[in-house]
Amino acid sequence: MKMLDKRTAGDLTKLLIFIVVTTLATGILVVTIGNITFGGSKEYKAEFVDATGVVKGDDIRIAGVKVGVVKNVEIVDRTRAMVTFTVQDETPLSKATHAAIRYRNLVGQRYISLDNQIGDTATLGEGDTIPVSQTSPALDLTVLFNGFKPLFQALSPEDINKLSYEIVQVFQGEGGTLEGLLAHTASVTGTLADRDQLIGSLVDNLNEVLDHIGDRDDQLSELITTFRTFVAGLKGDRQAILGSLDQISQLSVQTADLVSGIRDPFVEDVKQLNALAGNLDRGKGELDRALQVLPIKLNKVGRTAAYGSWFNFYLCEFHAKVRLTAGQSIPVDYKTGSSRCDLG
Structure with missing residues (x-):
């Protein structure tokens, strides 16, 4: 049991050492990458004609090195932007310091670059403002x-x-x-x-x-003029066009009702037409002969009606039977002998 306790205590000690070392390494990495300082800082202000894109937390840099951050951006006199920022204590600013808004990257992030130019070398007091004449907006x-x-x-x-x-x-x-x-x-x-x-x-x-x-300047001008006239005409007749569309819609509804009403009889007619076509196919020989003889018959009929809008009929022969009361019948055959009968 004591050996188990010693082993557990050893593992716990190693775990604590690992956690402490990892935490210290992570903290150092964060401080190095984020350029974080633990010293004091001083607050200043800078007035810009345009501070578009500058937000709280943006860098304050001198010669590309981060020395502070932006704390606040506000409007003054409705036409200027006042940027409040802090810098490290060991980075004093002079009254000749120039502030310029730079692009950090093409995405649009900004930072403020401070540059001590030639001029008044007096130290800028904490809380003082860099005037607009010594600031430059972003490009x-x-x-x-x-x-x-x-x-x-x-x-x-x-x-x-x-x-x-x-x-x-x-x-x-x-x-x-x-x-x-x-x-x-x-x-x-x-x-x-x-x-x-x-x-x-x-x-x-x-x-x-x-x-x-x-x-083709003339043709193009004429086409444009004609098209404009056409569009103007459509605009003038838009009410009539819309009204006709309504009528077409109503006609479509009524036509649909009509088709639905005659659907069953129409299907029956198609079936009967199919039967008729079958009958014609079966008697196509007789139909073919009838069509061949039909012109000859029509020619004779035409000659019969050649004298006017009437037909002349001639009695050539007469055949009949006369039935007597006794049940006997007497045949009657008679030929008129008309000359017209020879024309047939």
């Missing part, structure tokens, strides 16, 4: 990149990212140099030069299209 990327939009349309996303980063760095006065910007611009123009033939072909085709359009 307006929207206006800047809109000017480069025609160029960006011919670039790949990777080239755009590189060039954009160089432009921001150069115009903010840090990091990249004008030489680097020109190098990337030369790369871009080289890419455009490689596509010179394609661009030239595109321009030629566009000129040809514009020439054809120019040759």
